[in-house]
Amino acid sequence: MKTPITITVNGEARLIDVEPSDVLLDVLRTGLGVKSPKIGCERGDCGTCTIMLDGRTARSCLVLAIETDGHEVLTVEGVLQNGELTELQDLFIAMNSFQCGFCAPGIVLAAREFLAANPDPSRYDVQHALAGNLCRCTGYEPIIDAVLAAARGITEEVPA
Amino acid sequence: MAIAHEFAYHRAASLHEAVEVLTRAGPGAWVLAGGTDLVPWLRDDAVHPELVVDIKGVPGLSDITVEDRVLRLGPLVTFTELIESKLIEDHLPLLAEMAETVASHGVRNRASIVGNICSAVPSCDSGPALLVLEADIEMLSAEGTRSVPITGWFTGPRATVRRPEEVVTGITIPLPEGEHGGVYLKLQRYEGEDLSQAGVAILALEGNRYRVAFGAVGPVPSRAPSIEAHLEGIDLTAEAIAGAKALVGDEISPITDMRATKEYRARMCEVMLGRGLEAAVSRRDGTGPAYGTRLV
Numbered sequence A: 001m002k003t004p005i006t007i008t009v010n011g012e013a014r015l016i017d018v019e020p021s022d023v024l025l026d027v028l029r030t031g032l033g034v035k036s037p038k039i040g041c042e043r044g045d046c047g048t049c050t051i052m053l054d055g056r057t058a059r060s061c062l063v064l065a066i067e068t069d070g071h072e073v074l075t076v077e078g079v080l081q082n083g084e085l086t087e088l089q090d091l092f093i094a095m096n097s098f099q100c101g102f103c104a105p106g107i108v109l110a111a112r113e114f115l116a117a118n119p120d121p122s123r124y125d126v127q128h129a130l131a132g133n134l135c136r137c138t139g140y141e142p143i144i145d146a147v148l149a150a151a152r153g154i155t156e157e158v159p160a
Numbered sequence B: 001m002a003i004a005h006e007f008a009y010h011r012a013a014s015l016h017e018a019v020e021v022l023t024r025a026g027p028g029a030w031v032l033a034g035g036t037d038l039v040p041w042l043r044d045d046a047v048h049p050e051l052v053v054d055i056k057g058v059p060g061l062s063d064i065t066v067e068d069r070v071l072r073l074g075p076l077v078t079f080t081e082l083i084e085s086k087l088i089e090d091h092l093p094l095l096a097e098m099a100e101t102v103a104s105h106g107v108r109n110r111a112s113i114v115g116n117i118c119s120a121v122p123s124c125d126s127g128p129a130l131l132v133l134e135a136d137i138e139m140l141s142a143e144g145t146r147s148v149p150i151t152g153w154f155t156g157p158r159a160t161v162r163r164p165e166e167v168v169t170g171i172t173i174p175l176p177e178g179e180h181g182g183v184y185l186k187l188q189r190y191e192g193e194d195l196s197q198a199g200v201a202i203l204a205l206e207g208n209r210y211r212v213a214f215g216a217v218g219p220v221p222s223r224a225p226s227i228e229a230h231l232e233g234i235d236l237t238a239e240a241i242a243g244a245k246a247l248v249g250d251e252i253s254p255i256t257d258m259r260a261t262k263e264y265r266a267r268m269c270e271v272m273l274g275r276g277l278e279a280a281v282s283r284r285d286g287t288g289p290a291y292g293t294r295l296v
């Protein structure tokens, strides 16, 4: 039976009718047109569907939409600061961290959450924190470099 | 891929209400906590609930408390909360060390330790740790409350003594007396997010008493009584460790699957037991590697 729910998505209250079996990832993408969470493994292994749910990263493929009635979702679309990319995102671009970019929305959110809690991480810390976000293109090194650069506050253009 | 199976959803306002709804609905009702197992099982068409009862709207279920030397974990305490808790760090860092190895950060943010033992897959990381801590599982039903020791909890792969209409209300752990050191070692194909190929939890207590438990090498996580008896009261010499390792084969019954062969699992259990015993004892004695140090 369809039930109306309200989810705050990127600061905006969105009303939508869902079945109990509707998964949040699908409702965000298809029902609400929020496309940055990507459909990957759909079993919690790859991290491409990562969103922030009530301030913590979560895998939207493992959440029923109906569970989030009255809750807050943030996606990469909502991460912009005054319409500008964040420093972390700029570093990802400057350091050519991504190739196809499929993993990028999830990694941006995971790295953002990680840096907020770990301002001075080691390389190993970054590897460990991002281990659940798979990238099939890059081999991870340029992603980890950019997260470390963001932690060290390196904002100048980094030579490729 | 969408979930093909249709079910009803109920958000409970209290655990008593959850029990009422579950009792009325019968065995076709499932409790939903973090959902990190239930949602993929639904998608895989592996479970077919008529009703899903979400307990995340019930206040106070994420509490971690210590009272009268008993640590209590509410039924929604996540692995991330175990890792971040000062009480866990001060009293039972073994639980945080175990939690760090579970799945990945994004999953740990929602997955609960109670959900982990209710799902009861043989490789669950919580099982061995709670076994050596001699935890009790508290449940509520229409008949009242009951408490089951973790040793009697698991009845088979994905099976426990919990009845469908019962709700787990918490895990209680009596804090060990005196100096103690714990360890959880987990063998994985890669670090950071993998199910356990084999897991070993050890608690070294005063008077050279030891508790040892294995995970992912039998139908259920289990204690290793012959190893514990062999080590009882003796110093951890090379000879004692060799004797303990020789008993591993009697205590586990690993299988070969896509994650490892049974021979590899068995051999690595011996290696992990040896390293784990040394680490647990040196942690007990205040010299050991910091909790969270990679030992395998």
Ligand code: FES
Pocket: A038, A039, A040, A041, A042, A043, A044, A045, A046, A047, A048, A049, A050, A059, A060, A061, A062
């Ligand atoms: S699609 Fe959700 S973790 Fe892979």
Ligand code: FES
Pocket: A097, A098, A099, A100, A101, A102, A103, A104, A134, A135, A136, A137, A138
């Ligand atoms: S850049 Fe293609 S998956 Fe990461």
